[in-house]
Amino acid sequence: MSASTRLHSDSGLSRRSFLRVSATAAGGLIVSLYLDFPLLAQAPQTRTYPPDAFVHIQRDEKIVIQVNRLEFGQGVQTALPMLLADEMDADWEQIVAELAPAADVYKDPVYGIQMVGGSGSIAHSFQQYRELGAKIRAMLLAAAAQQWKVPAAQCRTEASVVYGPGGRSAKYADLADTAARLPVPEQVPLKNASDFERIGKGTRRLDSRPKCDGSLKFGLDLDLPGMKVALAAHPPIFGASPKSVDDKAARSVLGVMDVFEIPTISQGTAVAVVADKFWTAKQARDRLAIDWDFSRVEPADTAQLWAKYKDLAGTPGNVAVTRGDLGVLDGIPTANRIDAEYEFPYLAHSPMEPLNTTVHFDGDHAEVWAGSQFQTVDQIAIADTLGLKPEQVSFHTEMAGGGFGRRATPDSHVQREAAAIAKRCKGIPVKLIWTREDDVQGGYYRPMHAHRIEIGIGADGMPLAWRHVIVGQSIVAGTAFASFLIKNGVDETAVEGVSDTPYEIPNFSVSAHHPTVNVPVLWWRSVGHSHTAFVMETLIDDLATRATTDPFVYRRKLLKSDAKRLRGVIDLVDEQSVTWRNHLAEGHAFGVACHESFGTSVGCVADVSIENKRPKIHRVTVALDCGTAVNPLTVESQFQAGVSFGVSQLMAKGAITFKNGHAQQNNFDGYTPPYIVDAPVAVDVHIVPRTGEPSGCGEPPVPVISPAVVNALFRLTGKRYRGLPLLSL
């Protein structure tokens, strides 16, 4: 989602920040950083003050760092500790990282809620974690200086040791208790980038080994004494409820504890089965005979929706941006116009670890375990469901097997389901699991979109006028994010990447329609950019072809002169790919795309051939500018893997389609993510060397690969592909 910095400038919100230091009973220094920064001035935040904080220096010299984000593959569990450890001059070998539970102190400093999204983890906590590290270092140094009765200026730190004059030294672990009793400095200088020991150096992930030997526990792996497993039978059409439920056969399965209806926030009424084990619950759920009442819900149908969307796309919508005079279009002959319609289907995120949440409710307290991207929001929702206050809900953040946005739901629907079930089973911990079928059919998709674009080309081959209509459900309407992401009836997340295009287009209009459809939608990794970048970069390629201009040259000509970072990555990707582009094998072609999203500029070139009627991606060269690359090894991984994820949009079975109100796909056989044969064979990544503020790497890789591949395919087949997924070549 788009970063909103509006919160900073709101007057009347005071930002209080203070460090609270305490020595624990068992010894050790705990440093807490509290930020009081409500999301909305009108909605007072309920605060919780957890006993743990950000850093705990243990007697055994391990330094345990709390990570204020979900780790779901993006590497934040390593990168944020890198920031802290570097400023702290801690020995990296001593670092242990944990995922922090839900608490006020762990809220995102910009968004004011604890979350992962908008590719903002590093960007928003860069300063925060560095400051924490620097302050702790200062206190440890002061403790040593005090002990040795020497000026602090005569001491220095290195690898978890303070060194003083006369060859003195003391380990951090031995100084921690003393340091804890010292005042916390208000301000400390941060390192110059040239003094970084770890920041900017490729660092292997801290969670690698346990993920390779089966020992790391994900949310789905949780086991508690007396725990039960729950599955929910969701209505086949969103919002429906059962007329009648015959659960006799279900209850007869050995190990079933209970079967009952639960209200859901978007899915109508579901029927929950609680059993001793997953397989029992599944056998029982399969035996439920439910007669659903569909009379009050609208059944979505893809064919009908396309017809409606195409109609809407032919009419002006709510204006996102307009400049110049679109009347210019009327004067341009057909030969110099591009009239294009684009279609994008619903997409499921389908993280590898199916959704799951465990809740233990005992009447006046609840304990929750979930791999959540939205801890604050979820905690409030669970409390609401259970009739508790948020501070009565202890929320543990579990390691998650992927997310891509799916685990950040404004309505916390899975958590509410789990809480409702736990409420019925008071006293017994219950793990709610969504099967893969539940996941593929359960909604919260990247919305389907239709685009209609009319371009009038000037005499110089550049677009003179550009009218762009986008049709698609609003992701944030009806959520807490609506108030700052919907402007003039336009959901910014639907038009980002088009409305803010860095291409110089003098007469430009972007408008949007947001129809209401009975299908819940959600942000899918890169959100609006997932479709807008495809449209922009394939149209630019079309324009470049018509102007018989090289795709790099054309972009350099068309980009605004101040689009410095984008120009930089175009140059870098050009330079890094020119050799292989000039030595393409027979039957291969290259395609170019560039796009800026979430503050990061990306240039991408793909080497593509056609094998078995599918695109075969042999090589991708990527150049990116993300400011400071905190962990270049992770950044490289994000781009190598991120473009492979982006190939999802090209897969022949990469679409969720609706008939009779429900998705026609229900597992990976019908909705198929890329396998190794579908993904690029080789991806070389080039990072523009930079210091200064970092921008995100989670989502920026995704938008560029589909247009790059499709631009290459044009050179092989002569066809422009204006619909995803690619069904036939």
Added chain:
Amino acid sequence: MGHSGTTLRSSAVLILIASSSALSLAQNTSPKAASTTREAALAAWQQVYSVLTSPRCINCHTATNYPQQGDDRHPHLFNVVRGPEGKGVAGLNCATCHQSANADSTGVPGAHNWHLAPLSRKWQDTNDNILSSPDVCRSLTDPSKNGILDGPGILRHHEEEPLVLWAFHPGRRRDGTERSLPPLTHEQFVAATRLWIEAGMPCPQNF
């Protein structure tokens, strides 16, 4: 897959074939009797052909480097490949999913030694189109082919091969429904095979 020495039964079949050939030779004066036998044999062949080309059989008698699945005979999902011995490849063998019996609780069919028929026994072309009756018949009886079964071998294959037996008890799909069966019962299939073989394995003409 029968490669054992001739049994008493096979010898009997051979004698029968020999004698019926002798009969037709000696009975040039009785063409009606000979053509009735040939008609019956060709009809029996058509019955055999209908089973061979039904999904439960033909899905593993492909001409490509992949098996097929389902009544619509789509290419097997999950990028499963033939492998050098028709048993898939390391990491993705047939046996990676297919066990020695049907797994009705999970919807995966199974039988002993689940694998693809060799390419010499393909009954479709490389575009997954089923070959014609004359073509399949000829591919079964072409003496120039390596590794094909002789008459008794075919009969034994149809009678005893676990994968063939499986086709007539193919188990349940994931959704709980029974997989569709070949157009004949196993007994009918074996009887038609026997009749056709005893009649000298005649093949229909192309049109």
Added chain:
Amino acid sequence: MQAFRLMVNGQARVVTVDPGTPLLWVLREDLKMTGTKYGCGISACGACTVHLAGVAARSCVVPVSLIGDRPIVTIEGIGQDRVGRAIQDAWVAEDVVQCGYCQSGQIMSAVALLKSRRTPTDADIEQSMGGNICRCGTYVRIRKAIKAASQQLA
């Protein structure tokens, strides 16, 4: 319900379960061995891959009743094997994992490959790993790590 004696990572274990229970859930819930993962339940993704008598098997579709006396090796035990250890070390050295949820299965498939082909080609890798899904998309590093492990074992 029926009792089954299973050999898991060299240890004899006895479970009493519904015979149709897939091995995946017996491992995860009856034996509390959660290293083997549930990704799809229809053998499409490979996250549930174990070895049965040395052959890669997708435990989500293998009912416990069809295992017989075949020894089972899971991700928790594969590190005892020289090839298994080499693959795990290569995975760490090449920083393969992102979310990591698919990697138990990827590793078990890769071990099966390397045990059968000590120096696999790109085509070998694509075929043998062709049925394992990594939603994060770490395929580029998976290829690299398999080759690195292969060299390390040479």
